[in-house]
Amino acid sequence: MRFVKTFGTLTAVAALWSAPALADEIVVGFATAESGFMQAYDKPAQDAAMIRIKEINDAGGLLGKQIKVVNADTKTDQAEGAKAGLAVLDQGAELVVVSCDYDFGSPAALQAQAAGKVSFFLCAESIKAGIQGVGPFSFSSSVLAAVQGATMSEWAYNKKNARTFYRLLDSWTVYNKGICDGFDWMLPRLADAKLVGEDTFKNDDASIAAQISRIKALPQEPDAIMLCTMMPGAVSAIKQIRAAGINSMILNGSGVDGSYWLNAVPDLSNFFVPVQGSIYGDDPNPKVNEFNAKYKEFTGTDPSSQYVYPGYVLIDVWSKAVERAGTTDAAAVVAELEKMNEEPTLFGPRTFTNEIHHQNRGRYLIVETTAGKPKVVDEWTISEKIPVDYLVSR
Amino acid sequence: MTDRSSVLWRTVATPIILVVGLLVIAYLTWQFGSRPFNRTVTEMFIQVMMVVGFYVFVGNSGVISFGHVSFMYLGAYMTAWLTIPPFMKSVTLRGLPDWVLQTELSFWIVAPISALFAALFALLVGRIIMRLSGIAASIATFGLLGLVNNVYSNWDSVTGGQGSVVGIPPIMTIWIGWLGAAIAIAIAYLYSISRSGLALRATRDEEIAAQASGIDIVRERWIAFIVSAFIIGLAGALYAHFLSVVSPSAFFLKMTFIALAMLVVGGMYSLTGAVVGVVVISGLIDVLKRLEKGIDLGIGTLAIPNGVQEIAIGLIMIGILMFLPTGLTRNQEWTWTGWPFGGGSKGS
Numbered sequence: 001m002r003f004v005k006t007f008g009t010l011t012a013v014a015a016l017w018s019a020p021a022l023a024d025e026i027v028v029g030f031a032t033a034e035s036g037f038m039q040a041y042d043k044p045a046q047d048a049a050m051i052r053i054k055e056i057n058d059a060g061g062l063l064g065k066q067i068k069v070v071n072a073d074t075k076t077d078q079a080e081g082a083k084a085g086l087a088v089l090d091q092g093a094e095l096v097v098v099s100c101d102y103d104f105g106s107p108a109a110l111q112a113q114a115a116g117k118v119s120f121f122l123c124a125e126s127i128k129a130g131i132q133g134v135g136p137f138s139f140s141s142s143v144l145a146a147v148q149g150a151t152m153s154e155w156a157y158n159k160k161n162a163r164t165f166y167r168l169l170d171s172w173t174v175y176n177k178g179i180c181d182g183f184d185w186m187l188p189r190l191a192d193a194k195l196v197g198e199d200t201f202k203n204d205d206a207s208i209a210a211q212i213s214r215i216k217a218l219p220q221e222p223d224a225i226m227l228c229t230m231m232p233g234a235v236s237a238i239k240q241i242r243a244a245g246i247n248s249m250i251l252n253g254s255g256v257d258g259s260y261w262l263n264a265v266p267d268l269s270n271f272f273v274p275v276q277g278s279i280y281g282d283d284p285n286p287k288v289n290e291f292n293a294k295y296k297e298f299t300g301t302d303p304s305s306q307y308v309y310p311g312y313v314l315i316d317v318w319s320k321a322v323e324r325a326g327t328t329d330a331a332a333v334v335a336e337l338e339k340m341n342e343e344p345t346l347f348g349p350r351t352f353t354n355e356i357h358h359q360n361r362g363r364y365l366i367v368e369t370t371a372g373k374p375k376v377v378d379e380w381t382i383s384e385k386i387p388v389d390y391l392v393s394r
Numbered sequence: 395m396t397d398r399s400s401v402l403w404r405t406v407a408t409p410i411i412l413v414v415g416l417l418v419i420a421y422l423t424w425q426f427g428s429r430p431f432n433r434t435v436t437e438m439f440i441q442v443m444m445v446v447g448f449y450v451f452v453g454n455s456g457v458i459s460f461g462h463v464s465f466m467y468l469g470a471y472m473t474a475w476l477t478i479p480p481f482m483k484s485v486t487l488r489g490l491p492d493w494v495l496q497t498e499l500s501f502w503i504v505a506p507i508s509a510l511f512a513a514l515f516a517l518l519v520g521r522i523i524m525r526l527s528g529i530a531a532s533i534a535t536f537g538l539l540g541l542v543n544n545v546y547s548n549w550d551s552v553t554g555g556q557g558s559v560v561g562i563p564p565i566m567t568i569w570i571g572w573l574g575a576a577i578a579i580a581i582a583y584l585y586s587i588s589r590s591g592l593a594l595r596a597t598r599d600e601e602i603a604a605q606a607s608g609i610d611i612v613r614e615r616w617i618a619f620i621v622s623a624f625i626i627g628l629a630g631a632l633y634a635h636f637l638s639v640v641s642p643s644a645f646f647l648k649m650t651f652i653a654l655a656m657l658v659v660g661g662m663y664s665l666t667g668a669v670v671g672v673v674v675i676s677g678l679i680d681v682l683k684r685l686e687k688g689i690d691l692g693i694g695t696l697a698i699p700n701g702v703q704e705i706a707i708g709l710i711m712i713g714i715l716m717f718l719p720t721g722l723t724r725n726q727e728w729t730w731t732g733w734p735f736g737g738g739s740k741g742s
Binding site: 034078084087090134172173174 | 428429430433434437485486488555556557558560564636637638639641643644683686687700701
């Protein structure tokens with residue numbers, strides 16, 4: 001009978017797996033995408049994490065033990081993500097590093113939470129990537145998308161004298177909305193700054209001519225356009241705005257960092273992006289430039305965007321917390337992480353509290369693109385923290 | 395003594411074989427499998443529910459549906475609305491009515507409610523869609539999926555929009571998965587031997603003759619549509635607890651096509667085919683995934699490049715359909731005619 005064969009195969013398959021951790025090792029598990037579209041986001045940040053792990057191991061390890069890395073592929077799939085989380089936990093992971101995006105990382109993070117282990121999102125920028133969406137043992141090492149929108153608007157107001165703002169939202173992802181949420185929160189705090197108009201589009205819209213003609217119809221060109229979007233649609237939107245002769249400064253989130261797309265919009269100018277560290281070789285902190293060189297040596301390419309950096313930060317802050325706690329026990333490590341207040345890292349300070357395991361304020365470098373050349377021109381930290389209640393309610 | 399010539403007595407062996415077969419898989423997995431493998435099998439049981447749900451409509455009516463995954467949405471989100479703790483949903487899902495915001499029910503109550511909700515929806519939309527026939531009906535079901543997807547992706551205050559809804563208790567175990575699959579198989583079986591099921595299959599095989607015999611095609615398809623919606627709504631409820639996050643991207647084209655592929659590979663017109671299709675395809679996917687990871691053979695590691703799994707599954711499915719166009723089961727049911735069902739034994 002055919003079904004007997006099926007059972008045979010299944011049972012044979014069932015009897016595989018398992019690799020217990022040795023006592024003189026600390027296991028860090030990566031439940032991240034090794035295939036599928038998330039791989040493009042996860043891989044660079046994971047490489048940066050591996051660099052930090054290698055540095056620690058070369059310097060004698062953590063608590064005198066070497067860090068051992070285990071991997072499981074989420075295949076950019078939520079159900080697979082949960083399995084990948086379990087797979088690394090079964091191999092003894094004390095820290096579970098999960099996919100960059102909240103939607104794809106949370107299934108594995110929830111498994112870590114249920115097993116009482118610490119989890120870190122590689123670079124998720126939603127408030128849910130942490131206590132609010134996973135539980136008290138979950139963290140993200142990046143900075144909230146809302147901080148990017150708030151940073152750009154406050155900086156432009158103070159340093160570029162921007163008074164009239166136009167808000168253009170690409171409603172495709174939660175990340176995009178997050179940038180505009182931060183902008184919405186900051187704008188009323190800027191005396192006599194005015195929202196002169198707002199509009200939405202979708203990332204895959206071939207044309208945003210209608211939105212552009214509404215900007216053109218304004219009596220005066222706005223000082224700044226807050227553009228809440230990401231790749232790949234961002235390129236086409238920016239190109240169309242400039243082609244229509246609108247020369248207002250364009251403010252963005254970190255999602256458009258990188259020079260790989262700039263030749264699609266020749267001679268782009270008056271274009272501003274917040275970054276945690278500069279990939280252009282001009283970071284004010286020479287150690288960041290050293291890291292970039294190390295990254296190139298390790299992977300063979302330069303970092304493509306600032307999203308490699310959070311991977312380095314997460315291993316950095318977690319290992320510091322482990323050193324201070326003297327153990328990898330999750331509760332003790334979380335307690336140490338929550339004591340971190342403006343903890344310096346290569347890519348800006350990090351603060352965690354028992355209310356939020358993410359950055360609702362953070363130092364950003366401002367990169368200006370002039371005639372197609374990106375360059376760090378300033379740095380900015382928003383004047384106050386974005387309240388957790390506001391972030392959660394969006 | 396039971397009347398041995400009744401339809402029930404002659405065919406009841408099929409669901410029993412299937413349910414017991416799945417029970418054996420569940421037991422072996424629970425006894426010997428790793429935790430990730432347990433999850434794979436639990437997911438497989440949910441897929442069994444989904445594909446059996448497809449079978450109830452597609453198998454009995456002969457009309458291919460691209461829209462049944464919309465009932466996964468309805469079931470999964472209803473479960474999310476009713477099981478997420480009030481303090482969480484009152485912040486993230488503010489658009490829900492107050493009484494829903496204050497409610498937090500247990501899985502055993504919510505799962506049937508979610509299934510009924512999906513069935514109710516099918517009752518309303520089915521009246522319209524079922525009037526169409528052939529490819530028009532298939533495309534209309536596809537339209538339904540697009541419609542539901544758009545509503546759930548954009549009604550931010552009620553569904554959380556594009557983002558994930560979190561906080562559904564992760565209570566799924568392999569046994570609940572098996573129970574769900576068993577219930578789905580039982581319902582599908584009872585429907586297929588019912589008056590309506592027999593009438594619908596008659597319309598599938600000989601539409602004009604069936605109509606001439608007084609069968610109301612629209613009505614019978616409508617009933618099958620509602621029954622299948624109930625099963626898939628229940629699968630959606632279990633899936634929500636399985637992942638404990640729901641997002642609109644989870645229930646869309648990929649899920650639709652994998653479900654249809656499983657059904658076609660197993661044998662579209664048989665309940666056995668629905669179950670076998672799921673078990674075989676998920677078994678193959680799992681084996682290929684392990685090969686991608688690499689299997690240690692002592693002398694070296696045997697590994698295939700990442701991404702080959704998806705290609706291989708496609709090729710295997712083409713192969714199966716070339717040589718067995720009616721699926722692995724050739725559209726037959728697995729039966730047992732030995733004791734106590736009378737007469738000598740015969741597998742299919």
